[in-house]
Amino acid sequence: MSGMLRLVFALYLVCCVATQQNFNCYYEEKFLAKVYRLEYRVEMLEEKASKEDKDYKECMQCPDGWIQYKGSCYMIVEEKLSFDKARANCQKFNADLVHIDNADENTFIRNHLRTLKGIDFWIGLTDAATEGLFKWVDDNSRATFTDWYPSQPDNGGNREDCVHFKAIGNIQWNDRECYSTEKSICEKKIMF
Structure with missing residues (x-):
């Protein structure tokens, strides 16, 4: 009262x-x-x-073509682009390459990627600034959760600095040359 x-x-x-x-x-x-x-x-x-x-x-809150999960919207980009171009493409949508915070979010994304079968996708993680120190591009924070494919990251040929979901086996992370072209996953936070 x-x-x-x-x-x-x-x-x-x-x-x-x-x-x-x-x-x-x-x-x-x-x-x-x-x-x-x-x-x-x-x-x-x-x-x-x-x-x-x-x-x-x-x-x-998610626009058409985006998938909602726990406070974020995700979009699968079919066009194969280099890491930097994939990021710039996400930014056109007021988003960035996906920043995976924990195992739940990673499992959600992996389960969705399984339905697409056999495709690799950029995520927003790189060690381009300091070899072996993987940081998220959206906020420059250090990765506290990772899901590396066995024997990865390996910096193959001393030039693999960008991370993607490797579409074999259990769909885990792999480092790759940033100039390689892959599909990508964009993420933006839901605004209330």
Whole structure:
């Protein structure tokens, strides 16, 4: 109950007791009790509507052609591009190459890629600045979660600095020459 309504209710009770109008006080008390219950119901409905609105927004924030998962939208780009061109292409959509934070997100993406069969996809991870120190291109943070294919990363030929999903076996990460052309995965965060 709002503070103002509580004050009005208290004043009515004081007035009823002071004036000894028991008959009128009874009905005024009943009326105010109903108002109190209605106000409580309105508060509950507003809270429920707010939660449903948030759930609705989570479902509706991704543009057509994008896939929603836990606060992000993902888009599979079919055009084969070098790592830098793939990133620039994602940025045209106010996105970046995918930044994979944890095993759940990685599994979600891998499961989706399995349906596409046999294709490699750039992700937004590179060690181009410092060999062996893999950082995400969107925020320059160090990778705390990785899912390397066995014996990777290997910096083959001393020139593999960009990371992609390797579409063999369990679809895991591999380092590759950044000038190679691959399909890519863009990601952008949902804005509320």
